Amino acid sequence: MQNRRDFIKQSCTLCVGLVGLGALATQLSSCAPLPVLKGESKDGIITVPIISFTEKSNVMIVRNAQLDFDIALVKNSDSDYTALLMKCTHQDNPLSLTKNGxxxxxxxxxxxxxxxxxxxxxxxxxxxxTTEITNSSILINTKS
Ligand code: FES
Structure with a gap:
């Protein structure tokens, strides 16, 4: 009877450990660093080559020396992008970007x-x- 109880206890411990490792692997993959692109700007327009987006991620960080905060550039579809200033609207602190928000x-x-x-x-x-799409680029209007 004792052997059966020990076997069940060890099996449950192993299962909990495997589930924990699986959850950790999922979290680590969602913590993978996102691409950071240094976008050149002219007259307040930052140009980002469309090929900068890879299959792996629909979000990237765009950094520009003229701005105090980075921009989160989100690919919603091939013709629809969202550009968000990564500045918290609570007390103006910088935000962190993940694939989910x-x-x-x-x-x-x-x-x-x-x-x-x-x-x-x-x-x-x-x-x-606001963003505009050309043949090969996404234009982010930082004056909008
Ligand atoms: S939540 Fe307070 S500054 Fe962002």
């Missing part, structure tokens, strides 16, 4: 990839820039 480590606000608030204390959506 943006997060503020200061007080826990979160935003979806459309810029809508999903977790307070922030109450206002993120600043969104």
């Amino acid at each position: 943006l997060y503020c480590a200061s007080h826990g606000s979160a935003f979806d990839l459309k810029g809508n608030v999903t977790q307070e204390p922030a109450l206002t959506p993120l600043k969104k820039f």
